[in-house]
Structure formats: structure tokens, C-alpha cells
Ligand code: UDP
């Protein structure tokens with residue numbers, strides 16, 4: 622029986638000093654996997670440094686290396702999608718390029734897959750690289766997300782995972798522009814055949830995190846809007862609460878005026894009411910705007926990315942499965 626092929630999809634944005642080390646560690650660790658062939662797919666997400674050049678160097682040394690070069694920075698989720706599109710493996714492992722997803726865990730993931738698990742997820746046990754404040758923000762975010770989302774989304778579930786070809790194909794059938802792998806995965810997640818392994822994420826080998834506060838916030842808003850219409854319901858709720866408060870206030874003014882003969886001084890009350898209602902309306906408009914913006918982007922059905930593909934030597938020789 623021919624060996625099974627496993628694709629390792631690595632998304633890299635400005636990771637010039639990490640790709641060679643990652644490649645080295647992958648080679649060291651994947652030797653342990655028996656009866657498995659590998660292909661490494663480096664996705665250069667429009668890096669401005671030497672990431673692409675360094676990937677080309679790796680390709681000269683190793684005939685299993687494929688490169689997908691995105692023509693500009695499309696973001697991590699799209700980079701993973703591009704890698705997945707070019708992956709030919711019977712299973713695909715997704716990982717970051719900065720060695721925060723240690724290759725040492727991949728043999729374990731593959732063994733689980735060989736024993737019948739179709740999805741192997743990872744859970745970060747403790748990340749030495751993140752501050753207490755970051756952890757608190759992340760925890761609160763997942764709490765809110767799970768509160769409003771229609772399906773559970775796992776906390777501390779990094780984009781380090783193995784998917785069987787069946788689930789890769791399911792994921793490939795999603796064509797939304799704005800995508801969050803974690804959420805899409807929850808959407809297709811089976812009840813069984815899933816295993817979660819814990820790992821400790823070390824600090825980045827080199828370089829800096831690409832996620833600043835604004836990027837993380839945008840990701841957070843996107844993930845809520847993509848998987849839930851709850852904010853729209855909250856907007857309706859806010860409107861109802863404001864209406865009830867206005868009604869109660871009207872009643873109060875009416876009683877004061879006609880029964881107590883004590884007309885309420887108007888200025889302050891009017892200002893508070895106007896400002897309150899104005900704020901509620903703006904919040905609601907903002908929420909609706911988020912959804913309309915998403916519709917606007919989605920209806921165009923633009924391609925998800927533009928990329929050049931540099932095939933591996935093995936692919937050129939037509940000997941991909943005999944490595
Ligand atoms: N990344 C990417 N495109 C981007 C941002 C990040 O491909 O626009 C890659 C990055 O090179 C890394 C992975 O996604 O391999 C995770 O990014 P990062 O390490 O900056 O995130 P963090 O681990 O700090 O959450």
C-alpha cells in the first residue's frame with residue numbers, strides 16, 4: 622500500500638528568521654512518523670522581508686517544499702485557506718511559522734489520526750509569552766463570544782491542528798470572504814472522532830507578533846458578527862428598553878403636571894432624553910452597519926486571494942508520493 626501523504630501548511634508573514642529553523646525542526650521530528658510522506662506548504666502572506674527568498678532556499682534543499690506566495694498581505698485566515706487549497710495530503714496539519722506551535726507534537730497528532738481520529742485539535746495549556754492582561758481579555762472575549770454565538774467556540778484553541786481530508790474538503794466548500802477557521806470548524810465539528818491534545822506554547826523564536834490591539838479587536842468583532850445575529854437582537858432590546866423608559870418618564874411628567882400641579886422643569890429632562898435616545902440610535906445603527914458592511918463585502922464574491930504557486934521538485938518530477 623502506498624504511504625499516506627500529510628501536508629503541513631505554514632502561514633508566514635515576515636518570518637524570515639523562523640522558516641529555516643521551523644523546517645529543520647519539522648525534519649527532525651517528522652522522521653519518527655512511519656509510512657507517511659510529507660509535503661511542506663509555506664504560505665508567504667505578502668511578507669515585506671526575506672521570508673519568500675528564504676522559502677525558495679529551503680525548496681532548493683528539500684524537494685517536498687511547496688510555496689504559495691500571496692501577492693499582498695491577506696491576513697492569517699486567508700493564508701491558511703490558500704495553503705489548504707494547494708494541499709494534496711490525506712490529512713493537513715496547520716501551524717504558525719514562529720515555532721509557537723512546536724513540531725514535536727505533530728507525530729502524536731499523526732498517530733492519533735492513523736488510529737482513526739479525523740480531527741486533532743490542540744489546546745494551549747499555558748503560554749509563557751502572553752501577559753495576564755492579554756489572558757484576561759482573551760477569556761472575557763471567549764465568554765462573550767460563546768454567550769452570543771449560536772455554537773460553542775473553544776477557548777485557547779490555536780490554529781495548530783490536524784484535519785482529515787474529509788474535513789479539509791468540507792472547509793473548502795465554505796467561500797465566505799471574512800472567515801474565522803475556529804468558527805468554521807465548530808460549524809462542521811463531528812460529535813466523535815475528535816481529540817484534543819494540550820501543549821505549552823513557547824515564546825516566538827524570532828520577530829514580533831502580528832496581532833496588535835486593533836487587529837485583535839477587529840478579529841473579535843468579526844467573529845461575533847460572523848456567527849451570530851445576537852447583536853441585532855440586543856439592538857432591538859435596547860430600543861424596547863429606551864421606549865419603556867420614555868413611556869415611564871412621560872407618565873411621570875403627566876402626573877406631576879395634571880395631578881400634582883407641579884410642572885417639571887424641562888431643560889435637563891429633555892437634554893437627558895435626547896442624548897439617551899440619540900446614543901441608543903447610534904449604537905443600533907452601528908450594529909446594523911456592521912452587518913450591512915459584511916453583506917456588502919460578501920456579495921461581490923471576489924476571489925479570496927491572488928497568489929503565485931511554486932511547485933515542489935517532487936511535484937515537478939511527478940514523484941510526489943514516492944519521496
Ligand atoms: N500571519 C500571517 N498573516 C498575517 C498575520 C500573521 O500569515 O497577516 C502568520 C504569522 O506569520 C504566524 C501566524 O500567522 O505564523 C500567527 O501570527 P502571530 O504569531 O503574529 O500571532 P500570535 O501567535 O501572536 O497570536
Ligand code: MG
Pocket residue numbers: 717719721825830
Ligand atoms: Mg505567534
